[in-house]
Amino acid sequence: MGEGERLGTRVVRAARSLPAGAGDPVVPALVQSVAFDHPSASEQDAVFGNERPGYVYGRYGTPTTAALETALAEIEGTDGAVCFASGMAAIHAYVTGCGLRDGGRIVAQEDVYGQVRAMLERMRGEQAADVAFVDPTDIAAVGTALDAAPTRVLYVESISNPLLRVTDVAALAALAHSHGASLAVDATFASPVLTRPRDLGADVVIHSLTKYVNGHGDVMGGVVAGTADVAREMRDRSILDGGYLPPHEAWLILRGLRTLELRVARQSESALAIASHLAAHTKVGRVHYPGLPTHPQHALAARQFGGRYGGVVSFVLRADTKEAAFRFLDSLELIASATTLGDLYSEVLYPAISSHRRIAPEERRRLGITDGFVRLSVGIEDKDDLIADLDRALSRA
Ligand SMILES: Cc1ncc(COP(=O)(O)O)c(C=O)c1O
Known part of the structure:
Protein backbone atom coordinates (compact mmCIF):
# COMPACT_ATOMS: atom_id res chain seq x y z
CA MET A 1 0.00 0.00 0.00
CA GLY A 2 1.17 3.51 -0.57
CA GLU A 3 3.71 2.82 -3.35
CA GLY A 4 2.61 4.50 -6.51
CA GLU A 5 -0.55 5.98 -4.99
CA ARG A 6 -1.56 9.32 -6.29
CA LEU A 7 -1.86 12.19 -3.79
CA GLY A 8 -5.66 12.21 -3.95
CA THR A 9 -5.69 8.62 -2.69
CA ARG A 10 -2.78 8.99 -0.29
CA VAL A 11 -4.26 11.87 1.74
CA VAL A 12 -7.47 9.92 2.25
CA ARG A 13 -5.78 6.63 3.21
CA ALA A 14 -2.95 8.06 5.30
CA ALA A 15 -5.38 10.06 7.44
CA ARG A 16 -7.13 6.80 8.43
CA SER A 17 -4.04 5.14 9.92
CA LEU A 18 -3.01 5.00 13.58
CA PRO A 19 0.65 4.65 14.67
CA ALA A 20 1.05 1.22 16.26
CA GLY A 21 2.97 0.12 19.38
CA ALA A 22 3.12 3.49 21.14
CA GLY A 23 1.85 2.21 24.54
CA ASP A 24 -1.69 1.90 25.89
CA PRO A 25 -3.44 5.20 26.54
CA VAL A 26 -4.57 5.64 30.16
CA VAL A 27 -7.65 7.53 28.95
CA PRO A 28 -10.17 5.62 26.81
CA ALA A 29 -9.68 6.37 23.14
CA LEU A 30 -11.97 8.79 21.39
CA VAL A 31 -12.92 6.85 18.28
CA GLN A 32 -14.42 9.59 16.19
CA SER A 33 -15.56 7.36 13.36
CA VAL A 34 -19.00 6.94 11.86
CA ALA A 35 -18.26 3.75 9.95
CA PHE A 36 -16.24 0.60 10.70
CA ASP A 37 -14.34 -1.48 8.21
CA HIS A 38 -14.62 -5.28 8.48
CA PRO A 39 -12.26 -7.90 7.04
CA SER A 40 -15.09 -9.59 5.15
CA ALA A 41 -18.66 -8.94 4.15
CA SER A 42 -19.79 -12.02 6.07
CA GLU A 43 -18.27 -10.65 9.29
CA GLN A 44 -20.00 -7.35 8.71
CA ASP A 45 -23.22 -9.26 8.10
CA ALA A 46 -22.79 -11.06 11.45
CA VAL A 47 -22.36 -7.75 13.30
CA PHE A 48 -25.40 -6.23 11.60
CA GLY A 49 -27.34 -9.37 12.51
CA ASN A 50 -26.26 -9.19 16.19
CA GLU A 51 -24.60 -12.59 15.85
CA ARG A 52 -21.26 -11.17 16.96
CA PRO A 53 -20.27 -8.00 18.79
CA GLY A 54 -18.84 -5.13 16.82
CA TYR A 55 -19.49 -1.78 15.27
CA VAL A 56 -20.95 -0.91 11.93
CA TYR A 57 -22.33 2.63 11.94
CA GLY A 58 -22.46 5.59 14.35
CA ARG A 59 -26.17 5.33 15.11
CA TYR A 60 -25.86 1.62 16.03
CA GLY A 61 -23.06 2.03 18.56
CA THR A 62 -19.53 3.39 18.76
CA PRO A 63 -16.55 2.12 20.80
CA THR A 64 -16.36 5.32 22.86
CA THR A 65 -20.09 5.49 23.56
CA ALA A 66 -19.95 1.77 24.39
CA ALA A 67 -17.16 2.45 26.93
CA LEU A 68 -19.49 4.93 28.66
CA GLU A 69 -22.43 2.50 28.47
CA THR A 70 -20.34 -0.29 30.00
CA ALA A 71 -19.20 2.02 32.80
CA LEU A 72 -22.75 3.21 33.55
CA ALA A 73 -24.21 -0.32 33.52
CA GLU A 74 -21.50 -1.42 35.93
CA ILE A 75 -22.03 1.55 38.24
CA GLU A 76 -25.83 1.09 38.24
CA GLY A 77 -25.67 -2.70 38.47
CA THR A 78 -27.79 -3.31 35.37
CA ASP A 79 -27.42 -5.80 32.52
CA GLY A 80 -27.00 -3.01 29.99
CA ALA A 81 -27.26 0.69 29.27
CA VAL A 82 -27.92 2.71 26.13
CA CYS A 83 -26.90 6.36 25.80
CA PHE A 84 -28.85 9.06 23.99
CA ALA A 85 -28.16 12.60 22.83
CA SER A 86 -29.98 14.12 25.84
CA GLY A 87 -31.88 13.11 28.93
CA MET A 88 -35.14 13.91 27.14
CA ALA A 89 -34.18 11.66 24.20
CA ALA A 90 -33.48 8.83 26.67
CA ILE A 91 -36.79 9.34 28.48
CA HIS A 92 -38.72 9.61 25.23
CA ALA A 93 -37.18 6.35 23.97
CA TYR A 94 -38.05 4.55 27.21
CA VAL A 95 -41.56 5.96 27.53
CA THR A 96 -42.49 5.14 23.93
CA GLY A 97 -40.44 1.94 23.60
CA CYS A 98 -41.28 0.28 26.91
CA GLY A 99 -44.09 2.20 28.63
CA LEU A 100 -46.73 3.24 26.13
CA ARG A 101 -45.89 0.71 23.42
CA ASP A 102 -48.87 -1.34 22.20
CA GLY A 103 -51.32 0.69 24.29
CA GLY A 104 -49.42 0.33 27.58
CA ARG A 105 -50.21 2.55 30.55
CA ILE A 106 -47.84 4.72 32.59
CA VAL A 107 -48.42 6.03 36.09
CA ALA A 108 -46.01 8.95 36.56
CA GLN A 109 -44.97 11.19 39.39
CA GLU A 110 -47.02 14.40 39.19
CA ASP A 111 -44.01 16.64 39.87
CA VAL A 112 -41.50 15.11 37.47
CA TYR A 113 -39.17 17.47 35.58
CA GLY A 114 -41.56 19.92 33.87
CA GLN A 115 -40.58 18.99 30.32
CA VAL A 116 -41.16 15.28 31.02
CA ARG A 117 -44.59 16.12 32.39
CA ALA A 118 -45.25 18.26 29.29
CA MET A 119 -44.09 15.40 27.03
CA LEU A 120 -46.42 12.92 28.75
CA GLU A 121 -49.32 15.40 28.62
CA ARG A 122 -48.68 15.95 24.92
CA MET A 123 -48.71 12.19 24.28
CA ARG A 124 -51.96 11.96 26.19
CA GLY A 125 -53.44 14.72 24.04
CA GLU A 126 -52.05 13.81 20.63
CA GLN A 127 -51.95 10.02 20.84
CA ALA A 128 -54.58 9.33 23.49
CA ALA A 129 -51.78 7.75 25.53
CA ASP A 130 -52.86 6.26 28.85
CA VAL A 131 -50.93 8.33 31.42
CA ALA A 132 -52.00 9.05 34.99
CA PHE A 133 -50.20 11.38 37.43
CA VAL A 134 -49.83 10.68 41.12
CA ASP A 135 -48.05 11.94 44.25
CA PRO A 136 -45.50 9.13 44.75
CA THR A 137 -44.86 10.08 48.39
CA ASP A 138 -48.43 8.92 49.06
CA ILE A 139 -48.06 5.14 48.77
CA ALA A 140 -51.82 4.56 49.16
CA ALA A 141 -52.49 6.96 46.24
CA VAL A 142 -49.96 5.10 44.08
CA GLY A 143 -51.70 1.81 44.96
CA THR A 144 -55.06 3.28 43.93
CA ALA A 145 -53.60 4.54 40.63
CA LEU A 146 -52.11 1.10 39.91
CA ASP A 147 -55.35 -0.66 40.88
CA ALA A 148 -57.32 1.50 38.43
CA ALA A 149 -56.01 -0.28 35.28
CA PRO A 150 -53.21 -2.65 34.24
CA THR A 151 -50.04 -0.54 34.15
CA ARG A 152 -46.76 -1.20 32.42
CA VAL A 153 -44.52 1.40 34.07
CA LEU A 154 -44.48 3.37 37.30
CA TYR A 155 -42.21 6.35 36.57
CA VAL A 156 -40.65 8.47 39.33
CA GLU A 157 -37.63 10.62 40.18
CA SER A 158 -35.66 9.56 43.27
CA ILE A 159 -35.30 13.26 44.12
CA SER A 160 -37.79 15.32 42.16
CA ASN A 161 -37.07 18.43 40.12
CA PRO A 162 -37.51 21.06 41.52
CA LEU A 163 -39.53 20.24 44.67
CA LEU A 164 -36.93 17.75 45.92
CA ARG A 165 -39.52 15.26 47.08
CA VAL A 166 -37.83 11.95 47.89
CA THR A 167 -39.46 8.76 46.67
CA ASP A 168 -39.22 5.45 48.52
CA VAL A 169 -37.72 3.34 45.73
CA ALA A 170 -37.89 0.00 47.58
CA ALA A 171 -41.54 0.47 48.57
CA LEU A 172 -42.54 1.66 45.08
CA ALA A 173 -40.66 -1.22 43.43
CA ALA A 174 -42.53 -3.75 45.60
CA LEU A 175 -45.84 -2.05 44.86
CA ALA A 176 -45.18 -1.83 41.11
CA HIS A 177 -44.14 -5.48 40.96
CA SER A 178 -47.20 -6.64 42.88
CA HIS A 179 -49.24 -4.98 40.09
CA GLY A 180 -47.17 -6.47 37.26
CA ALA A 181 -45.57 -3.10 36.47
CA SER A 182 -41.90 -2.07 36.17
CA LEU A 183 -40.45 0.75 38.25
CA ALA A 184 -38.39 3.29 36.29
CA VAL A 185 -36.41 5.82 38.33
CA ASP A 186 -34.96 9.02 36.95
CA ALA A 187 -32.00 9.32 39.30
CA THR A 188 -30.52 12.48 37.76
CA PHE A 189 -30.65 14.56 40.95
CA ALA A 190 -29.44 11.82 43.29
CA SER A 191 -26.75 10.59 40.87
CA PRO A 192 -25.23 7.14 41.46
CA VAL A 193 -23.33 8.63 44.40
CA LEU A 194 -26.44 8.91 46.59
CA THR A 195 -28.23 5.76 45.50
CA ARG A 196 -28.34 2.90 43.05
CA PRO A 197 -32.06 2.38 42.41
CA ARG A 198 -31.47 -1.11 40.98
CA ASP A 199 -30.18 -2.26 44.39
CA LEU A 200 -33.49 -1.11 45.87
CA GLY A 201 -35.56 -3.08 43.35
CA ALA A 202 -36.07 -0.59 40.50
CA ASP A 203 -36.09 -2.15 37.04
CA VAL A 204 -34.80 0.79 35.05
CA VAL A 205 -32.52 3.70 35.92
CA ILE A 206 -32.48 6.87 33.85
CA HIS A 207 -30.10 9.83 34.01
CA SER A 208 -29.75 13.08 32.25
CA LEU A 209 -25.98 12.75 31.83
CA THR A 210 -25.97 16.50 31.11
CA LYS A 211 -26.16 17.03 34.88
CA TYR A 212 -24.05 15.42 37.62
CA VAL A 213 -22.55 12.57 35.62
CA ASN A 214 -20.81 14.92 33.19
CA GLY A 215 -20.78 17.82 35.61
CA HIS A 216 -18.82 20.28 33.47
CA GLY A 217 -21.67 22.06 31.70
CA ASP A 218 -20.32 21.35 28.23
CA VAL A 219 -22.16 18.27 26.96
CA MET A 220 -25.69 16.91 26.78
CA GLY A 221 -26.56 13.23 27.12
CA GLY A 222 -28.92 10.70 28.64
CA VAL A 223 -28.97 7.03 29.53
CA VAL A 224 -31.48 4.23 30.05
CA ALA A 225 -30.00 1.37 32.10
CA GLY A 226 -31.90 -1.85 32.74
CA THR A 227 -32.36 -5.48 31.82
CA ALA A 228 -30.99 -7.00 28.63
CA ASP A 229 -34.49 -6.76 27.11
CA VAL A 230 -34.78 -3.06 27.92
CA ALA A 231 -31.29 -2.42 26.55
CA ARG A 232 -32.14 -4.28 23.33
CA GLU A 233 -35.30 -2.23 22.86
CA MET A 234 -33.44 1.02 23.60
CA ARG A 235 -30.72 0.10 21.08
CA ASP A 236 -33.42 -0.48 18.48
CA ARG A 237 -35.03 2.88 19.29
CA SER A 238 -31.73 4.69 18.87
CA ILE A 239 -31.13 3.00 15.51
CA LEU A 240 -34.58 3.88 14.16
CA ASP A 241 -35.23 7.19 15.91
CA GLY A 242 -31.69 8.51 15.61
CA GLY A 243 -31.11 9.89 19.09
CA TYR A 244 -27.82 8.07 19.83
CA LEU A 245 -25.03 9.75 21.80
CA PRO A 246 -22.07 10.60 19.53
CA PRO A 247 -18.52 9.57 20.55
CA HIS A 248 -17.06 12.97 21.34
CA GLU A 249 -19.88 13.64 23.81
CA ALA A 250 -19.42 10.19 25.33
CA TRP A 251 -15.69 10.79 25.72
CA LEU A 252 -16.30 14.06 27.55
CA ILE A 253 -18.91 12.43 29.80
CA LEU A 254 -16.41 9.66 30.66
CA ARG A 255 -13.97 12.42 31.62
CA GLY A 256 -16.65 13.95 33.89
CA LEU A 257 -17.67 10.60 35.38
CA ARG A 258 -14.20 10.05 36.82
CA THR A 259 -14.67 12.88 39.36
CA LEU A 260 -18.39 12.30 40.06
C1 LIG B 1 -34.63 15.16 36.48
C2 LIG B 1 -34.37 15.44 35.04
N1 LIG B 1 -34.56 14.47 34.14
C3 LIG B 1 -34.35 14.69 32.82
C4 LIG B 1 -33.95 15.92 32.35
C5 LIG B 1 -33.74 16.12 30.88
O1 LIG B 1 -32.40 16.07 30.58
P1 LIG B 1 -31.72 16.84 29.34
O2 LIG B 1 -31.81 18.30 29.63
O3 LIG B 1 -30.36 16.27 29.29
O4 LIG B 1 -32.52 16.50 28.12
C6 LIG B 1 -33.71 16.95 33.25
C7 LIG B 1 -33.28 18.27 32.78
O5 LIG B 1 -33.19 19.22 33.53
C8 LIG B 1 -33.94 16.72 34.63
O6 LIG B 1 -33.76 17.67 35.55
Missing part, protein backbone atom coordinates in the same frame (compact mmCIF):
# COMPACT_ATOMS: atom_id res chain seq x y z
CA GLU A 261 -17.94 11.03 43.60
CA LEU A 262 -15.59 13.87 44.59
CA ARG A 263 -17.85 16.52 43.15
CA VAL A 264 -21.09 15.21 44.64
CA ALA A 265 -19.49 14.72 48.07
CA ARG A 266 -18.39 18.36 48.16
CA GLN A 267 -21.61 19.66 46.63
CA SER A 268 -23.71 17.74 49.18
CA GLU A 269 -21.67 19.13 52.06
CA SER A 270 -21.94 22.71 50.81
CA ALA A 271 -25.64 22.34 49.95
CA LEU A 272 -26.46 21.21 53.50
CA ALA A 273 -24.64 24.24 54.94
CA ILE A 274 -26.38 26.57 52.48
CA ALA A 275 -29.83 25.04 53.10
CA SER A 276 -29.36 25.47 56.86
CA HIS A 277 -28.27 29.07 56.34
CA LEU A 278 -31.26 29.84 54.09
CA ALA A 279 -33.70 28.20 56.52
CA ALA A 280 -32.72 30.79 59.13
CA HIS A 281 -32.78 33.76 56.71
CA THR A 282 -35.47 36.41 57.20
CA LYS A 283 -35.91 36.92 53.41
CA VAL A 284 -36.55 33.23 52.80
CA GLY A 285 -39.87 31.47 53.36
CA ARG A 286 -39.71 27.74 52.80
CA VAL A 287 -36.53 25.75 52.08
CA HIS A 288 -36.74 22.37 50.32
CA TYR A 289 -33.71 20.19 51.02
CA PRO A 290 -33.82 16.46 51.92
CA GLY A 291 -30.94 16.95 54.37
CA LEU A 292 -32.92 19.29 56.63
CA PRO A 293 -34.80 17.59 59.48
CA THR A 294 -37.86 19.69 58.47
CA HIS A 295 -38.04 17.99 55.04
CA PRO A 296 -41.11 15.68 54.93
CA GLN A 297 -39.05 12.70 53.73
CA HIS A 298 -35.88 13.44 55.70
CA ALA A 299 -35.88 10.07 57.51
CA LEU A 300 -36.34 8.21 54.22
CA ALA A 301 -33.61 10.30 52.57
CA ALA A 302 -31.21 9.57 55.45
CA ARG A 303 -31.89 5.85 55.06
CA GLN A 304 -31.89 5.74 51.27
CA PHE A 305 -28.98 8.08 50.51
CA GLY A 306 -26.48 7.11 53.20
CA GLY A 307 -25.93 10.53 54.75
CA ARG A 308 -25.57 12.68 51.63
CA TYR A 309 -28.45 14.64 50.20
CA GLY A 310 -27.27 16.04 46.88
CA GLY A 311 -26.32 19.45 45.59
CA VAL A 312 -29.69 21.03 44.85
CA VAL A 313 -31.53 23.31 47.27
CA SER A 314 -34.88 24.89 46.37
CA PHE A 315 -36.43 27.75 48.30
CA VAL A 316 -39.25 30.25 48.23
CA LEU A 317 -38.55 33.93 48.79
CA ARG A 318 -40.62 35.32 51.64
CA ALA A 319 -42.06 37.92 49.23
CA ASP A 320 -43.13 35.03 46.93
CA THR A 321 -43.49 37.24 43.84
CA LYS A 322 -41.99 37.15 40.35
CA GLU A 323 -40.62 40.68 40.86
CA ALA A 324 -38.74 39.66 44.00
CA ALA A 325 -37.43 36.53 42.26
CA PHE A 326 -36.18 38.55 39.27
CA ARG A 327 -34.48 41.10 41.59
CA PHE A 328 -32.81 38.20 43.40
CA LEU A 329 -31.61 36.57 40.16
CA ASP A 330 -30.34 39.87 38.75
CA SER A 331 -28.38 40.59 41.95
CA LEU A 332 -26.33 37.38 41.96
CA GLU A 333 -22.71 37.96 41.01
CA LEU A 334 -20.96 34.62 41.51
CA ILE A 335 -23.84 32.21 40.96
CA ALA A 336 -24.96 31.99 37.34
CA SER A 337 -28.62 32.50 36.53
CA ALA A 338 -28.70 29.59 34.13
CA THR A 339 -30.94 26.71 33.10
CA THR A 340 -29.13 23.62 34.22
CA LEU A 341 -27.84 21.88 37.34
CA GLY A 342 -25.22 19.47 38.54
CA ASP A 343 -22.23 21.41 37.22
CA LEU A 344 -18.96 22.43 38.85
CA TYR A 345 -20.40 25.94 38.78
CA SER A 346 -23.28 27.08 40.95
CA GLU A 347 -26.42 27.90 39.03
CA VAL A 348 -29.80 29.22 39.96
CA LEU A 349 -33.00 28.59 38.01
CA TYR A 350 -36.45 30.16 38.09
CA PRO A 351 -38.68 27.21 37.09
CA ALA A 352 -41.78 29.27 36.29
CA ILE A 353 -40.10 30.74 33.17
CA SER A 354 -37.96 27.74 32.26
CA SER A 355 -38.38 24.06 33.18
CA HIS A 356 -42.05 24.51 34.19
CA ARG A 357 -43.04 27.14 31.65
CA ARG A 358 -45.34 24.71 29.83
CA ILE A 359 -47.13 23.61 33.00
CA ALA A 360 -50.40 25.49 33.59
CA PRO A 361 -49.77 28.18 36.27
CA GLU A 362 -52.54 26.84 38.54
CA GLU A 363 -51.08 23.32 38.41
CA ARG A 364 -47.59 24.71 39.01
CA ARG A 365 -48.76 26.62 42.08
CA ARG A 366 -50.81 23.63 43.31
CA LEU A 367 -47.61 21.57 43.28
CA GLY A 368 -45.84 24.26 45.34
CA ILE A 369 -43.83 25.98 42.59
CA THR A 370 -45.09 29.43 43.48
CA ASP A 371 -43.96 32.77 42.03
CA GLY A 372 -41.08 33.24 44.50
CA PHE A 373 -39.72 29.69 44.03
CA VAL A 374 -36.07 29.33 42.94
CA ARG A 375 -33.81 26.31 42.53
CA LEU A 376 -30.13 26.48 43.40
CA SER A 377 -27.60 23.94 42.15
CA VAL A 378 -24.55 24.18 44.39
CA GLY A 379 -21.19 23.93 42.62
CA ILE A 380 -17.74 23.19 43.97
CA GLU A 381 -16.84 26.82 44.77
CA ASP A 382 -16.06 27.73 48.37
CA LYS A 383 -19.36 27.61 50.25
CA ASP A 384 -18.70 30.82 52.18
CA ASP A 385 -18.38 32.75 48.92
CA LEU A 386 -21.66 31.20 47.75
CA ILE A 387 -23.41 32.17 51.00
CA ALA A 388 -22.08 35.74 50.68
CA ASP A 389 -23.44 35.95 47.11
CA LEU A 390 -26.85 34.61 48.21
CA ASP A 391 -27.01 37.03 51.16
CA ARG A 392 -26.16 39.98 48.93
CA ALA A 393 -28.85 39.03 46.39
CA LEU A 394 -31.43 38.28 49.12
CA SER A 395 -30.87 41.70 50.65
CA ARG A 396 -31.96 43.21 47.28
CA ALA A 397 -34.83 40.78 46.59
